[in-house]
Amino acid sequence: MNRNVRSLLHAIVLLTGVALVLLNFGYFHYGYGTSKTSLIPHGLPSYFSPHNHTPSNPSPNFELTAGNPHFLAQTASYIRAISNSSDTTFPRLECPFSPTDRYTYMNKPSESAAPKPKxxxxxxxxxxVKLLPRLIGSIVETIRFLGPRNCALSVVEGRSVDGTFEVLKELRNELExxxxxxxxxxxxxxxxxxxxxxxxxxxxxxNLAxxxxxxxxxLYAQDTTIIFxxxxxxxxxxxxxxxxxxNAQSADMTCAMDWTYVGENPTFYDVWIARGMTGDSFFNIPPDGSWDYAWNLFWNDAKAQSHWQSFKPFQVFSCWNGITAFTAKPIMEGKIRFRKHLEKxxxxxxxxxxAKDMWWNGYGKxxxxxxxNVEYSDEAAKKIKTLKGYTWSHVxxxxxNMKIKWELDPPSRVKCIPGGYETQKWVAWNEGLP
Incomplete structure (x- = not known):
């Protein structure tokens, strides 16, 4: 082989090596496996360790429409914002917090022989769609902290015409x-x-969710917690x-406090659902439907009012309040699912x-x-966090003395508001159950 041919071959080898290096840089530029399209950047906290694998149990695929081309063209920026909490493409509630040792025990795998989501x-x-960067972004951030193999995410979208469907549909590759x-x-x-x-x-x-x-x-650990x-x-x-x-309270269900701004000051939102251990609503609503007393929460329950004012957990008969974490056991056992009221x-x-069915089946904690404290928009949530404080400030x-002294029996009567507030009445807590 003459010198010119050897030189040519040597040059080809060098160029091939350079090309491979450049290709590898493109694949790993974002630090998460071999996906060129990954939108997760460098510089995330250390607990966001790389996970370049598929779920232990493949995600089910449901037949979906293609989506609106106009909204599909905008999904990349939303997915980038969801994947990166420091992204500023969209205005959203700021969450200045890094997990502490308080929560690290929660990211251990389940104790089953083959670890399952818990x-x-x-x-x-x-x-x-405007809320997705904060809402889904915070959930994804939480899942990264808890460990993706420990988690599952189920979303049911319905009838959206603003791009919500398209973003959630296109998010699949990133999450998987x-x-x-x-x-x-x-x-x-x-x-x-x-x-x-x-x-x-x-x-x-x-129930679809x-x-x-x-x-x-x-497919799930026996001690699975559902965060709805x-x-x-x-x-x-x-x-x-x-x-x-x-976990700390050995509770069956925990809820936040959700708020809404119907005027200058915030009002507790989930008053139709939430009931204290007195069986009453969180604030008094007279028959004329006036919310003039909304500022006076737990007006007839001194214990609950004291705990609420000092940011200490307290027992209630029912709650949802924007977001809740509850045991999956009665659902996995086929004892409970969401339903409408029975005939009686x-x-x-x-x-x-x-919540009523939880009590009936022995899950009354x-x-x-x-x-x-949460709200239903980024802008109003900023006001709530300023007024009520971020969670970390209370922690x-x-x-x-944060432990709840659980009452084992529910209130004998619970207020029901079947229609307008003029129809509210007291009924037995277990009314209509067999």
Whole structure:
């Protein structure tokens, strides 16, 4: 072989090596496996360790429409914002928090022989694309901290016309690339359609969100916690604290406090669902429907009021309050699912009926965690966090006497508001149950 040929071959080898280096730089530029399209950047906290594997149990694929091309073209920026909490493409609630030792015990694998997911995140979402960077972003951030193999995420989207469907659909590759079991469905159930029983429709949507646990309970750890969230602006610390308090208090269910701005000052939102251990609503609403007393929470329950004012968890009969963490056991055992009222029951919301069924089946350790405060928009959530404080600020000043002294029996009577507030009445807590 002459010198010119050898020189040519040598040059080819060098160029090939350079090309491979450049290709590898392109693949690993974002630090997460071999996906060129990964939107997760360098510089994330150390607990965001790389996970370049598929979920231990492949995510189910449901038949979905292609989506609106206009909205599909915008999904990349949303997915980037969801994947990177420091992304500033969209305005959102700031969550200045890094997990502390308080929560590190929660990211250990389940104790089963083959580790299974033990945190199941469930959501029903409609027309909330602007909220997704904060809401889904915080959930993904939480899942990274807890460990993707420990988690599953189930989302039911319904009838959205603002791009919510397209973002959630296109999010699949990113989540599965992290090793997250992602169950995404779309439903045309409309709770507000003419002739539709609103509560029955809402219950059906909630059951769709937990369908994977209802039908495939063997895939999940026996001590699985379901974290069910509404369309709220929430921080990772809020989610972690609800899970932590469920563990620390040996609670069956823990809820936040959710708020809404109907005027200059915030009002507790979930008053139709939430009931204290007095059986009464969280604030008094007279028959004329006036919310003039909304500022006076727990006016007839000194113990609950004291705990709420000092940001200490306290027991309630029922709650949902924007986001809740509860045991999956009665669901996995086939004892409970979301439902509408029975024939001899007062008409009421499916979360209140869910809590009632929890009590009936021996899961009455239900608590509100008042250090966790949420709202339904990024802008209003900023105001709530300023007014009520971030969760970490209350945890930092936590006192020793935080343990709930559980009451084993529910209140004998519970207030039901079947229609307008002029129809509210007291009924037996177990009215209509066999």
């Amino acid at each position: 945190y199941f995140f469930a959501l029903d979402l409609h027309n909330c 690339g992290l090793g997250i079991r992602y169950i995404f469905q779309s439903s045309d159930i409309n709770p507000h359609a003419k002739g539709t029983d609103r509560i029955e429709a809402l219950a059906e949507l909630r 937990i369908k994977d646990i209802l039908e495939n309970s063997a 969230s509404n369309d709220i602006a929430v921080c990772m610390e809020d989610i972690l604290e609800l899970i932590h308090q469920r 029951e007062c008409y009421q919301g499916e979360p209140k009926l869910f 239900i608590a509100v965690v008042p250090s966790v 930092a000043n936590e006192e020793d």
